[in-house]
Amino acid sequence: QKEVEQDPGPLSVPEGAIVSLNCTYSNSAFQYFMWYRQYSRKGPELLMYTYSSGNKEDGRFTAQVDKSSKYISLFIRDSQPSDSATYLCAVVNAGNNRKLIWGLGTSLAVNP
Amino acid sequence: NAGVTQTPKFRVLKTGQSMTLLCAQDMNHEYMYWYRQDPGMGLRLIHYSVGEGTTAKGEVPDGYNVSRLKKQNFLLGLESAAPSQTSVYFCASSYRTGGGDTEAFFGQGTRLTVV
Numbered sequence: 001q002k003e004v005e006q007d008p009g010p011l012s013v014p015e016g017a018i019v020s021l022n023c024t025y026s027n028s029a030f031q032y033f034m035w036y037r038q039y040s041r042k043g044p045e046l047l048m049y050t051y052s053s054g055n056k057e058d059g060r061f062t063a064q065v066d067k068s069s070k071y072i073s074l075f076i077r078d079s080q081p082s083d084s085a086t087y088l089c090a091v092v093n094a095g096n097n098r099k100l101i102w103g104l105g106t107s108l109a110v111n112p
Numbered sequence: 113n114a115g116v117t118q119t120p121k122f123r124v125l126k127t128g129q130s131m132t133l134l135c136a137q138d139m140n141h142e143y144m145y146w147y148r149q150d151p152g153m154g155l156r157l158i159h160y161s162v163g164e165g166t167t168a169k170g171e172v173p174d175g176y177n178v179s180r181l182k183k184q185n186f187l188l189g190l191e192s193a194a195p196s197q198t199s200v201y202f203c204a205s206s207y208r209t210g211g212g213d214t215e216a217f218f219g220q221g222t223r224l225t226v227v
Contacts (some may be wrong), residue, residue, distance in 0.1 A: 007193075008152070012163045042220060042221070043116075043202050043204070043218030043219050043221055044155075044202075044218050045217075045218065046215045046216070049215075088154070088155070094150070095202050099157065099160070099170075100216060102154050103154065104152070104153070104154040105154060
């Protein structure tokens with residue numbers, strides 16, 4: 001079992017839709033949870049990060065962590081064609097090995 | 113502010129040839145990383161460095177070597193390229209590792225094809 005599981009999609013939605021992107025993880029020692037966005041032929045860039053269970057909001061984006069279920073989500077409200085990208089979740093183990101562990105990424109297309 | 117710059121952006125190699133990928137960052141970051149990204153495999157860590165003069169193996173280090181002689185530069189070498197090394201290579205840097213305030217900044221990638 002991979003440490004971080006993420007459905008690769010692709011996910012296709014109409015403009016204005018609410019998008020839900022999800023990851024599950026296996027190790028309860030993971031403490032930091034991040035979402036990166038990667039446009040085609042570009043490097044990933046950090047979108048949001050969270051530490052504790054609950055929600056964190058930034059504009060149209062909401063990151064949600066449920067540590068009891070080992071489930072993390074990214075919601076995009078009023079999706080725009082410019083949101084079309086691959087979204088990668090990443091987690092960090094707070095132990096001695098503090099490297100990022102990546103999901104495979106979910107490809108999202110927002111159609112005008 | 114350039115951030116993380118990778119050189120070259122594209123390269124085609126013949127099997128058995130060698131090459132060096134250069135990564136430069138101007139953010140005074142301690143940590144630097146080399147990843148490869150392949151369809152269906154995601155980002156996989158090749159090697160990383162926690163400071164000038166140090167390097168360590170990541171998840172898929174075989175066939176690659178690295179050097180961090182200067183804090184701002186991290187070089188990735190392929191001594192004898194193989195078709196299995198066809199991939200998109202990303203360099204990243206961060207102030208430190210772990211923690212929620214550790215943002216990894218990525219370069220634009222190097223597309224390498226080995227024929």
